[in-house]
Amino acid sequence: MKVKEYLMAKMRDRTIHMTLMDPAKQDPARAAEVASIAESVGTDALMVGGSTNVTQDNLDATVLAIKDCSELPVIYFPSGAQAISRHVDAIYFMSMLNSRNIRNVIGEQIKGAPIVMRLGIEPISMGYVIVEPGMKVGEVGQADLIPRNRPDLAVAYGLAAQYLGMSFLYLEAGSGAPEPIPKTMIQEVRKYVSLPLIVGGGIRTPEDAAMTKSAGANAIVTGTIVENRDFAKALGDVIRAIRS
Ligand code: 1GP
Numbered sequence: 001m002k003v004k005e006y007l008m009a010k011m012r013d014r015t016i017h018m019t020l021m022d023p024a025k026q027d028p029a030r031a032a033e034v035a036s037i038a039e040s041v042g043t044d045a046l047m048v049g050g051s052t053n054v055t056q057d058n059l060d061a062t063v064l065a066i067k068d069c070s071e072l073p074v075i076y077f078p079s080g081a082q083a084i085s086r087h088v089d090a091i092y093f094m095s096m097l098n099s100r101n102i103r104n105v106i107g108e109q110i111k112g113a114p115i116v117m118r119l120g121i122e123p124i125s126m127g128y129v130i131v132e133p134g135m136k137v138g139e140v141g142q143a144d145l146i147p148r149n150r151p152d153l154a155v156a157y158g159l160a161a162q163y164l165g166m167s168f169l170y171l172e173a174g175s176g177a178p179e180p181i182p183k184t185m186i187q188e189v190r191k192y193v194s195l196p197l198i199v200g201g202g203i204r205t206p207e208d209a210a211m212t213k214s215a216g217a218n219a220i221v222t223g224t225i226v227e228n229r230d231f232a233k234a235l236g237d238v239i240r241a242i243r244s
Contacts, residue, residue: 003045003073003090004124004167010044011196011218017209017239019043020077020175020200020223021066022050023058028065034226035066041236042243046070047221048088049077051136051175056083063087075124079140080104081112086119093123094170097157098130101142126168127161127195129154131181135174135201151188158193169193173201175223180208183215190216204234206241213242 010016019038021031035046048063059076063085066074076088080103084091093116096104116123130143131154138145146153154171161169171189173181180202189197199212200221212220220242225235 003075003122006073007045007124007219008196015213015217015242016044016219017042017242018045018047018075018198018219018221019226019235020047020049020221021062021226022054022175022223023048023062024050024053024055025227028058028061031062032065032069034231035070035072037232038226038235039070039072041232042239043072043235044219046072046074047077047092048074048085049079051079051140054079054083056085059083059085060087076121078108078112079137080108081115084112084115084119084121086121088121090122090124091116092126092128092168092170094126094128095166096128096130096141096143097161098144098146099141100144104141124168125166126170126198127157127164127166128170128172129157129161130172130174131185131201133174133177134172135177137172137174146185148182148185151182151185154185154189155192158189158195158197162193162195166195168198169195170198170200170221175201177202180212183211186212186215186217203238206237209238209241210244 076091198219199217
């Protein structure tokens, strides 16, 4: 089964959870360990990517190590075309819709598209929208951040992604954000946009996860949680809140 179909099938039944690992933040052996613990506590897919310091070498080594010890789909979450791994199961072929820099909207995609074709990686089209505070990804992506009190603007971006024919919409508060995307914003986007909705950034507790799910997210991404040495219980609690 293709990765997009796998995700869509799961999202038809319930909200899913994806674990994000940054190849620059641990060595491949640790990434493999993190992936297998995340799988054992019920994550549905693995995402690999980071805003800075992702190289072809650390990306390939991380993906290969993860693939060795997990059956879950591994999806590349790129910050540009400088590194693309042939070993992933799919790539989010994404556009940062609210970047002021055209490079993040379509430039890197033009560089990456022929590589994705040549390597035969499944592209999953995604509109990526950065909400305040945006953290590192907002800064390096030169995002015109969506203010937290402007759900209408998030809806407008979501509708634009839908009308442009994208498959998924990702609302991102930024890795390590002090708070997740506001509930009202998720609810408004859910009300008007029919694309599968991925939400991430700042989700660390079962309460954050439950709020994000009940507001209407189809998929919840967490990354920072697995940067702690002993994360199994914390991640398990978050995933249980998403599944219950
Ligand atoms: C970042 O949305 C993801 O791209 C995950 O964020 O690290 O805050 O969980 P956290």
